[in-house]
């Protein structure tokens with residue numbers, strides 16, 4: 361099975377697009393992340409590792425990759441668009457969002473997946489995708505101000 365990076369470069373070529381500077385840098389950066397990143401974080405990450413790519417190019421690259429369905433936009437309701445590789449059936453996960461510090465973390469749960477499939481079946485839906493977001497206070501934030509047991 362080809363890696364996501366290989367698939368991404370192949371799709372770009374099929375679409376007649378060169379894997380030019382920004383696109384290549386964005387694909388390489390996202391492949392190394394365990395979860396979604398905002399355009400700003402992607403830009404900062406690329407620059408930090410010596411890449412020279414403007415924020416506007418990062419946005420354009422993300423638009424192209426999203427159109428080709430190579431990345432998916434993750435919206436957790438804080439007004440910041442984050443992006444991560446679409447990995448159908450591979451590294452599928454959902455998100456935990458901390459309302460205090462804004463941290464977004466991945467989680468996966470087999471029982472949850474089965475429950476969703478079951479629900480879709482009962483509702484007569486051929487489910488193509490789904491989104492689940494758990495909001496609240498993360499590990500670190502929920503401890504603040506509470507007495508240690």
Ligand SMILES: [Zn+2]
Nearest residue numbers: 395396444466
């Ligand atoms: Zn994620």
Ligand SMILES: [Zn+2]
Nearest residue numbers: 458461498501
């Ligand atoms: Zn937090």
Ligand SMILES: [Zn+2]
Nearest residue numbers: 452453454473
């Ligand atoms: Zn799922």
